[in-house]
Amino acid sequence: xxxxxxxxxxxxxxxxxxxxxxxxxxxxxxxxxxxxxxxxxxxxxxxxxxxxxxxxxxxxxxxxxxxxxxxxxxxxxxxxxxxxxxxxxxxxxxxxxxxxxxxxxxxxxxxxxxxxxxxxxxxxxxxxxxxxxxxxxxxxxxxxxxxxxxxxxxxxxxxxxxxxxxxxxxxxxxxxxxxxxxxxxxxxxxxxxxxxxxxxxxxxxxxxxxxxxxxxxxxxxxxxxxxxxxxxxxxxxxxxxxxxxxxxxxxxxxxxxxxxxxxxxxxxxxxxxxxxxxxxxxxxxxxxxxxxxxxxxxxxxxxxxxxxxxxxxxxxxxxxxxxxxxxxxxxxxxxxxxxxxxxxxxxxxxxxxxxxxxxxxxxxxxxxxxxxxxxxxxxxxxxxxxxxxxxxxxxxxxxxxxxxxxxxxxxxxxxxxxxxxxxxxxxxxxxxxx
Amino acid sequence: xxxxxxxxxxxxxxxxxxxxxxxxxxxxxxxxxxxxxxxxxxxxxxxxxxxxxxxxxxxxxxxxxxxxxxxxxxxxxxxxxxxxxxxxxxxxxxxxxxxxxxxxxxxxxxxxxxxxxxxxxxxxxxxxxxxxxxxxxxxxxxxxxxxxxxxxxxxxxxxxxxxxxxxxxxxxxxxxxxxxxxxxxxxxxxxxxxxxxxxxxxxxxxxxxxxxxxxxxxxxxxxxxxxxxxxxxxxxxxxxxxxxxxxxxxxxxxxxxxxxxxxxxxxxxxxxxxxxxxxxxxxxxxxxxxxxxxxxxxxxxxxxxxxxxxxxxxxxxxxxxxxxxxxxxxxxxxxxxxxxxxxxxxxxxxxxxxxxxxxxxxxxxxxxxxxxxxxxxxxxxxxxxxxxxxxxxxxxxxxxxxxxxxxxxxxxxxxxxxxxxxxxxxxxxxxxxx
Numbered sequence: 001x002x003x004x005x006x007x008x009x010x011x012x013x014x015x016x017x018x019x020x021x022x023x024x025x026x027x028x029x030x031x032x033x034x035x036x037x038x039x040x041x042x043x044x045x046x047x048x049x050x051x052x053x054x055x056x057x058x059x060x061x062x063x064x065x066x067x068x069x070x071x072x073x074x075x076x077x078x079x080x081x082x083x084x085x086x087x088x089x090x091x092x093x094x095x096x097x098x099x100x101x102x103x104x105x106x107x108x109x110x111x112x113x114x115x116x117x118x119x120x121x122x123x124x125x126x127x128x129x130x131x132x133x134x135x136x137x138x139x140x141x142x143x144x145x146x147x148x149x150x151x152x153x154x155x156x157x158x159x160x161x162x163x164x165x166x167x168x169x170x171x172x173x174x175x176x177x178x179x180x181x182x183x184x185x186x187x188x189x190x191x192x193x194x195x196x197x198x199x200x201x202x203x204x205x206x207x208x209x210x211x212x213x214x215x216x217x218x219x220x221x222x223x224x225x226x227x228x229x230x231x232x233x234x235x236x237x238x239x240x241x242x243x244x245x246x247x248x249x250x251x252x253x254x255x256x257x258x259x260x261x262x263x264x265x266x267x268x269x270x271x272x273x274x275x276x277x278x279x280x281x282x283x284x285x286x287x288x289x290x291x292x293x294x295x296x297x298x299x300x301x302x303x304x305x306x307x308x309x310x311x312x313x314x315x316x317x318x319x320x321x322x323x324x325x326x327x328x329x330x331x332x333x334x335x336x337x338x339x340x341x342x343x344x345x346x347x348x349x350x351x352x353x354x355x356x357x358x359x360x361x362x363x364x365x366x367x368x369x370x371x372x373x374x375x376x377x378x379x380x381x382x383x384x385x386x387x388x389x390x391x392x393x394x395x396x397x398x399x400x401x402x403x404x405x406x407x408x409x410x411x412x413x414x415x416x417x418x419x420x421x422x423x424x425x426x427x428x429x430x431x432x433x434x
Numbered sequence: 435x436x437x438x439x440x441x442x443x444x445x446x447x448x449x450x451x452x453x454x455x456x457x458x459x460x461x462x463x464x465x466x467x468x469x470x471x472x473x474x475x476x477x478x479x480x481x482x483x484x485x486x487x488x489x490x491x492x493x494x495x496x497x498x499x500x501x502x503x504x505x506x507x508x509x510x511x512x513x514x515x516x517x518x519x520x521x522x523x524x525x526x527x528x529x530x531x532x533x534x535x536x537x538x539x540x541x542x543x544x545x546x547x548x549x550x551x552x553x554x555x556x557x558x559x560x561x562x563x564x565x566x567x568x569x570x571x572x573x574x575x576x577x578x579x580x581x582x583x584x585x586x587x588x589x590x591x592x593x594x595x596x597x598x599x600x601x602x603x604x605x606x607x608x609x610x611x612x613x614x615x616x617x618x619x620x621x622x623x624x625x626x627x628x629x630x631x632x633x634x635x636x637x638x639x640x641x642x643x644x645x646x647x648x649x650x651x652x653x654x655x656x657x658x659x660x661x662x663x664x665x666x667x668x669x670x671x672x673x674x675x676x677x678x679x680x681x682x683x684x685x686x687x688x689x690x691x692x693x694x695x696x697x698x699x700x701x702x703x704x705x706x707x708x709x710x711x712x713x714x715x716x717x718x719x720x721x722x723x724x725x726x727x728x729x730x731x732x733x734x735x736x737x738x739x740x741x742x743x744x745x746x747x748x749x750x751x752x753x754x755x756x757x758x759x760x761x762x763x764x765x766x767x768x769x770x771x772x773x774x775x776x777x778x779x780x781x782x783x784x785x786x787x788x789x790x791x792x793x794x795x796x797x798x799x800x801x802x803x804x805x806x807x808x809x810x811x812x813x814x815x816x817x818x819x820x821x822x823x824x825x826x827x828x829x830x831x832x833x834x835x836x837x838x839x840x841x842x843x844x845x846x847x848x849x850x851x852x853x854x855x856x857x858x859x860x861x862x863x864x865x866x867x868x
Contacts, residue, residue, distance in 0.1 A: 084848045087841035094838070098551055101543075107535055116785065117532055117799055122778050124812050125756075138849050171848060207811040226667075229812030233660075251860050257853035292852040322559075340827065344556050351550065351829030356857035359830060362842040365551050366826035377641040378558050378663030380824035390814035392800035393774065395785030396793060404528070407521035408796040414518045414605060415572050418726040419691035423790035426685050 002268075002282070002306030007316055019307055020323060020374070024236050024265040034190045034219040041194035046201050052191040057133075057164045059186070063202050068168075068184040073177050076170035085174060091363045092143050092178045098365030099151045102384040108393070113403045116395035121388045123153030124229075126204070128196035129181065130211035130221075131172055133162035133188055139175035140361060144368050145211050145382065146179035152387035157181050158206055160196060162188020188213075193220035197228045210382070212369075231386060232379060235372035236265035239357055240326035240346075242317045242339065243281075245274030247332045247353055253284035255330055258358050260301035261294040267305040269324065271317050278308045318342035325376040328357045347376045402428050436702075436716070436740030441750055453741055454757060454808070458670050458699040468624045468653040475628035480635050486625040491567075491598045493620070497636050502602075502618040507611050510604035519608060525797045526577050526612045532799030533585045536818040542827070547837045550829035555822045557587030560638070562630035562662075563615065564645035564655075565606055567596035567622055573609035574795060578802050578816065579645050580613035586821035591615050592640055594630060596622020622647075627654035631662045644816070646803075665820060666813060669806035670699035673791055674760035674780075676751045676773065677715075679708030681766045681787055687718035689764055692792050694735035695728040701739040703758065705751050712742045752776035759810040762791045781810045836862050 005015050040048040046063045054060050077085070108118035127149045131142055142159070149157050159176050161168065163186045176184055185203060187195060193213075199205030208229035209221055221230040239259040243252050256268035272278045285302060289295045311317060314333060321329060325345035333339060336351040343349065347370030350357050361368045369382035396404070405428045412421035424430075439449045474482040480497045488494050511519070542552035561583045565576055576593070583591050593610050595602065597620045610618055619637060621629060627647075633639030642663035643655055655664040673693040677686050690702035706712045719736060723729045745751060748767060755763060759779035767773060770785040777783065781804030784791050795802045803816035830838070839862045846855035858864075 081848070083844055087844040087848075090838070090841045091845060094545075097545070101541055102553075104538075109535075111528075111531070111799075115798065119536075119800070125778060140845055140849065226807065226809065229809070248860070251857065254853055254857035254860055258851070258857045261851060261853045288853065288856065292856070293850060294852060298853060336829070343825075344559060346825050348826040348828065351827060352831065354832050354835045354861055355828055355830045356861060358846060358851075358854035358857045359835065359839065359842050360826075360828050361854060362845045363838045364549065364828040365545075366553070366828055371823075373660065375660065375663070376823065376825070378823060381826060383824065385819070389805075389810065389812060390817065391777075391780050391810070392782040392794075392815060393785060394782065394789055394794050394798040394800055395770070396789045397786070398788050401788045401793065404524070404797045405793065407524045408793050410517055410521040411525060411574055411796045412792060414515070414521075415574065416569065416727060417692070417695060417792075418728060419688055419695045419722065419732060420792035420795060422722065422726070423685065423688035423692045423792045426682070426688055427788055427790060 002302055002308055005307060005309040007309065007311040016320070016323070022267070022305060024267060024305055030215050030219050031223070034216055034223060037190040038194045038220060038223055041191050041200065042198045049187055049191050049195055049200055052189065053187055056189055057162050059163060059166055061186070066185050066187060066202050068173065068186055073173045073184070076173035077177055079170045080174050084171060088139060088143070088171070088175055088178055091140065092147060094363055094365040095143055095147045096151060099148045099384050103151065104385060104388065114397065114400035115404065117393065119390050119392045121390050123155070124207045124387050124389065125154070126156040126158065126206040127154045127387060128206040128209040129157060129159045130192065130209060130213050130217055131159055131161040132213055133164050133168070136212070137161065137169045137172050139169070139171040140368065141212065142172055142175035143179050146176065146181050148367065148382060148384045149387040150180045152384045154387050156183070156206070158183045158185070158196065158203070160185050160187050160192040162186070162192070190216045190220035193217060193224060197224035208387070210386070231369070231382060232371060232375065234369070236267065237262045238267045238326050238372060239328040239330060240269045240271065240321060240324055241330040241332060242271045242314060242321070243277070243332040244272065244314060244334070245277040246334065247277070249277060249280035249284040250287070251353070251356070252281050252332060253288055255356050256281070256302070256306065257285060257288055257292065257298045258356070259328065260298040260306065261292065264297055264300040264304065266301045268302060269307045269309065269326070271309045271311060271320060273311050273314050275310050278310060282308060314339065321346065325374045327370045327372045327376065328360070330355070330357055345376045347371045347381050406430065436736055436742055439741060439743040441743065441745040450754070456701070456739060458701060458739055464649050464653050465657070468650055468657060471624040472628045472654060472657055475625050475634065476632045483621055483625050483629055483634055486623065487621055490623055491596050493597060493600055495620070500619050500621060500636050502607065502620055507607045507618070510607035511611055513604045514608050518605060522573060522577070522605070522609055522612055525574065526581060528797055528799040529577055529581045530585060533582045533818050537585065538819060538822065548831065548834035549838065551827065553824050553826045555824050557589070558641045558821050558823065559588070560590040560592065560640040561588045561821060562640040562643040563591060563593045564626065564643060564647050564651055565593055565595040566647055567598050567602070570646070571595065571603045571606050573603070573605040574802065575646065576606055576609035577613050580610065580615055582801065582816060582818045583821045584614045586818045588821050590617070590640070592617045592619070592630065592637070594619050594621050594626040596620070596626070624650045624654035627651060627658060631658035642821070644820070665803070665816060666805060666809065668803065670701065671696045672701045672760050672806060673762040673764060674703045674705065674755060674758055675764040675766060676705045676748060676755070677711070677766040678706065678748060678768070679711040680768065681711070683711060683714035683718040684721070685787070685790070686715050686766060687722055689790050690715070690736070690740065691719060691722055691726065691732050692790070693762065694732040694740065695726065698731055698734040698738065700735045702736060703741045703743065703760070705743045705745060705754060707745050707748050709744050712744060716742060748773065755780065759808040761804045761806045761810065762794070764789070764791055779810045781805045781815050840864065
């Protein structure tokens, strides 16, 4: 049974706080193992990469076999079901269109003091995209990670994907082709992260590494951070559905299960103002679980971490939502916009009864890589800005420097930084400041 | 002596690569100590905070003495030199003006399929600003960290600053007042980071912590990351000056020293196409060092990490600059814009002979918190976006969902995610997909 919370109950605050504090992730300490692998790949390059691939993926390659070439991708695409390819292309085109609108503008102006000011955005030169192997190898995630990078203008987008026993989902290669990935290597784990961060004879290093992975990949990303940029480390998925009694309980139950089926550590929460509706949803969850292919995972998630929260009025929902700061927020109410306006913290909001969260996972357009574990309080989903950086520009001529320079000399003096003051004072013929 | 590199020499590539690999930071392993402090503050709250403040800052307080109140700030401002306050106010007004122009636009549109799409930016609710005590307590850094947060719309900006032996730079309080900081506490170190991240009876928790600090503060920020957001961990400062022979060697020498004086681990690099000019700069550095207050620090930085790189033509500079990816790039040439256009990786660019980097530290307007240690390849200086987050919005009505839903069902099926497919299929009256 999921937890049942009642906002009118005396113990609600304690129960809600406990729900927020719910530890869902088990963190294996793999840091020492990962450090060893990173050091080894850094030192021995391709040779280490091939050794680990033999050991972990049971795949014997030489360095020339690391890359997945264009012919292999073409063959994989040919092996894919045409209906699925068409759906992938629709998804790609919608994702690309939404992300194109995120491209930031530069700035350039001269202010009243005659100082030229501005900034410009440039794309990262090279980005690595980690794609998990096996059952977590999702073509939709390839699109969601690769397309914002290409829209940003990243010139060299390098995908790595492990192929345990040589097996690879052809749809992953199809998604890579559709998204415009430039290089693909059949490697995974911490060794793949090391190759992307430090480079080997075969694989040139990148500037940033994105994409989901297991505990080894996450630890490796944390350890190479600084040498390269990394994206957020994604935790288990979450959904919070705010629904009134006018919804079909079966629909809302399916929405809750669509997060629960990802991972036993996923979390699905329903907030409703209708106790009977809440019970109907709980019953519909049971009904769906009887038929779903991933029912065991979904059931464990729902029973361990799920919750139904009853409130007097949905007016109380935004304050609770902000404390949960959910990755996905579904507003299944008659006027979702009014409720959305009052929410501060959510990764993505799904508006109205006909917008199940799964639409956003595939074909909506916005990114499905979103902040988890309450981090929507301070971070955003993946987007074009994650593949660009801003360089500020400042230009004075002699007259402008005479106008604003003396204040800089005064402040440098107050901070005891003599050379700072000197560098300005010399140019404006001021006496030495310190 | 700084290193002298000649781009025409046979060993240049090796020497330049060695310069890039130069390890300047010593990393004390303070993690275990910091973990203990964080756990203790988390458990014991104010009591632990007061214990550590007694121990590390030699300051006995009770909980009511943690806050620095408005009267105390007013008294500090009254104690400040009026010329310095005027300079701080000029700096604040220029920084605020530049950052106001960074406020991002939201997005809202309905596409051809009838899907409502968009995103909106919201400010973080509460931010913590760490300000170091002692000699590294810079009022300019208070402005640079606080103003973007206030411009973003952060409602609760909480400053922490240690006051060893009760001492505090009044200009830091003046800068806090000018920037609109909402709460100030006289605490520092890992214990202050813990209080901001977890909250105590006196200090409510924040959503993100920014600002520079020593090794303990940096380690504490890394450890609380996830519970709260953090800014980048700043490394030692860097400047790369590209200068032709038409510059005054004395000016350029002062610019190089303005980074060197920050820290023995700072790095100053000159790229020039004029060997004689390079020698004159080196001589001018010696001349300045004879008189500067922080000459010992600056000399050690310059001799250990400084470099003069001679190139055939300044045309060769952008490629080298991009590999260094300097925090500060000064282009002291006749046509700096043309050169700037060709640079991809730099935190901030200073254009022309009359724009010493120190102008940007104080009164230019752009932020002086910038990416170090080659991270300008993948990250940006501090700005308004660091205090906001983006929530995406997606809304389908029944007709729109009928248009794009079937593709989502197909993709969910291909990924084996039954509840995902079900949540869409139920709404568009499709047969169950799995």
